[in-house]
Amino acid sequence: MGKSSLRVQIARRLQTENTACAIVDITGIGTAQITPVHWYANFTATLPNSFKIKMNLRTWWRDREHLSPVVRLNEFIEQVLLPSSDRDIVIFIDEIDSILSLNFSSDDFFAMLRRCYNKRAENPEYNRLSFALFGVATPQNFISDKTQTPFYIGRAIELKGFDFAEAILLAQGWAKK
Template sequence: IDLTRIGSENVTPDQWYKGLAVELWRSFGLLRKVNLKKWWNERGDISTVQRLSQFIEEVLLGEVDQPDNSLPNKRVVFIDEVDSVLGLNFPVNDFFALIRSCYNQRTINRDYGNLTFALFGVATPSGLITDHQRTPFNIGQAIQLEGFKEHEAQPLLQGLAEKVTNPQTLLKELLAWTSGQPFLTQKICQFIRSTSSAIPTNDEAEWIENLVRTKVIENWESQDEPEHLRTIRDRILESKQSVGLLEIYRQIVDQGEVVAVDSPEEKELLLSGLVVKQQGCLRVNNRIYESIFDRSWVEQHV
């Protein structure tokens, strides 16, 4: 489920929760099995959260025991762009509390053991439930995505091989600039594919550096299409904690790395993608970010 399909502007809580039910109903192929409009309206005297809860138990999980059921027993609900809920004009603490409830129900109803939620987006588990009077969203396991390692980027060699005699060397020099950041890595690969100039053998490092500087770093704000670097900039400068973020980042730039203390500011800085946490220390994610968001840039905005 891509939450942006449901919308975030001028959406009421009832529309949002019903939108989730519609996406589940459609994605699990239940259009001909369940009259969702009738089912939903028949339960109009209970809250929308409880209706969604009953839909999950009675329809999604209830279908498991039907003899003509063509769905697999295991249900995995992938929820993408989960951070988009932060733009809603109403809290959705109940939604994440419902997911936690489904998890806790496993000890009571074994059918819930067949249901798994996977949340994707720029967020931390602790930031999903904003009501501090509630139990934090402390179930499941957070998965920190990292950049491509050289062995993981090997499929890219096929496209590079048409442009250079030693694609492995070129890939290595490319990753030296991006540290495997997926968007930047693929963007620079596209630049390589579209170049009309010859790539000199044994001078791959110099050639890649020139490409990165002219196509990405120089005049980066105007060249940042599709937008990536400006998104990072805006996440830092438009944050309510921008002063704290910039101060921590300045320390990282000056010292090369700082010991992580897992403060809220550090977590937000990590979510921006500008820095990474490695072996208990924070450091700038890659050489491209380091060249653009340098000490001079920090001083302009402190």
Template sequence: MEKVKFKQWWEGDPSRSSSVQKLHQFVEEILLPNLQNESLPDAKAERIFIFIDEIDSLLSLNFPVNDFFVWIRYCYNQQAHDQNFQRLGFTLFGVASPSNLISDKRRTP
């Protein structure tokens, strides 16, 4: 997706109110369906890894951190229901314990 089109898409739909909702829609509707290895004879889909460095720095951002980590868990849980999500993996780098990353006590880290 071209940079200009992506920017228009990202800012376009007001129904996607949070950054996490936008990220989810991007991954589910654009990234996963459109990234495939055309050179493989069986058209096997490529694995996609999202690397997040300095994960502990997320805690100081004006960003729904709890929702972000819940979304990562949602993506993992979706692997049982949607083959596209089986292609998606996350790698988190930084210094933080799970309880530091999800501060909402109603959600398990």
């Protein structure tokens, strides 16, 4: 489908425009037999490395063990990530559909992403933060609890496979190489 190629091209272009980018591959975090605490800790752990933030994340995470994992991730974004730079920040989340196979609800994660978007109205720092979700799912798939506000932010972009005529053109181009 070209999702990963698209993600790489967009990240490169944004970085040339002085935007800080990170890529979180959900399949690298794991989905089978993982606890919510470990999943959120692993997700959060990818961010300091990507954004070159010098810190002891293990200590930071443990100091907040009285908080739920989603609140810890939210605090990391607000208290560590946003203050670490004055640049725009984009977090690419690849293989987002893998999150749907977690053995716990991912509703809180998507609600947290929505809260980050909604916080733009009260905290202008959040205007610098964007998330780009890549995978084989639609926004309607992301929050299954019908009592929560749906995941209505953003816009789905549907990529389609090549039709036969497009595939022939590509094959002709490869034959010349």
